[in-house]
Amino acid sequence: MSISSRFAVGIHILTLIEFNKDGITSSEFLASSVNTNPAVIRKLMGMLKKAGLIEVHPGIAGAKLTMKLSDITLFDVYKAVNVVQDKELFSIHENPQLNCPVGRNIQNTIEPIFATAQGAMEKVLKNVTLEDVMNDIVAGENIG
Amino acid sequence: MSISSRFAVGIHILTLIEFNKDGITSSEFLASSVNTNPAVIRKLMGMLKKAGLIEVHPGIAGAKLTMKLSDITLFDVYKAVNVVQDKELFSIHENPQLNCPVGRNIQNTIEPIFATAQGAMEKVLKNVTLEDVMNDIVAGENIG
DNA sequence: AAACTTGTAACTAAATTAATTACATGATAT
């Protein structure tokens, strides 16, 4: 299974808000860029707002970032859009047989390993900011 | 979304085969330990067999490991049971608008970051063998 | 008041998971 594209779209939204910072970035504008439905964007905007990453107001067109790009990491976005819960990247089978020596110990054994693996992945996300993403996009424009 | 419990169950199966190496480890035996249906176990046994981790024969009861525990990493199991495809831990939104500077660059920008994050997670799995898991289970038995 | 936007809820279709049932095929023991 894959982690929801809400994460990729969340990055897209925030980057585009900044890219278009002198204009008005409405849900419809974002939706046409991402190529999806405005209601999908608005739901994501709600999550990003709740996480304190953007400012939006009912009835008023456009969203703005509340922070500098360099202060927002991909991990912040990842948490904001709620794609993976803490310690739940990997599922564990429930109700193993407790009469079995493997069954009664497997969960305690596996959990910290899974937590470490998830942590290593998340650490990478913590080390990339939206500024890095933006720089790479700008570089792509200049080269490609 | 979470990674399928096939992974955890796969680890469980292999560990229990070794734990019960002097006995006969049938799909029914495994199923009662894991607390699931024998057909679920047999499907997983098929994957583990296809990956060369176990030996099983139609009509003959019991599965055996083909390698030492210390030669099987959690990454091997993870690949065997097919829970996450290469470079597909994270979904990317399809068809962004190419007229948009963010839209036409976002995928190339994000993909390597996602690949790095996935790689960091998988590296942890490569560094843990089933022997480590077994030792921890045995330790759990002796202490707890 | 009209036009536009955000915020939300309800509904849909597609995909995935895990469980279940059923049965063909292969091996073995009496």
Added chain:
DNA sequence: ATATCATGTAATTAATTTAGTTACAAGTTT
């Protein structure tokens, strides 16, 4: 050889999640 038991595999099911769609209330502006 035939009854028994195991693996291999397919079809079905219910539950969950995703992403999209439609609809509309509530807020803002002109």
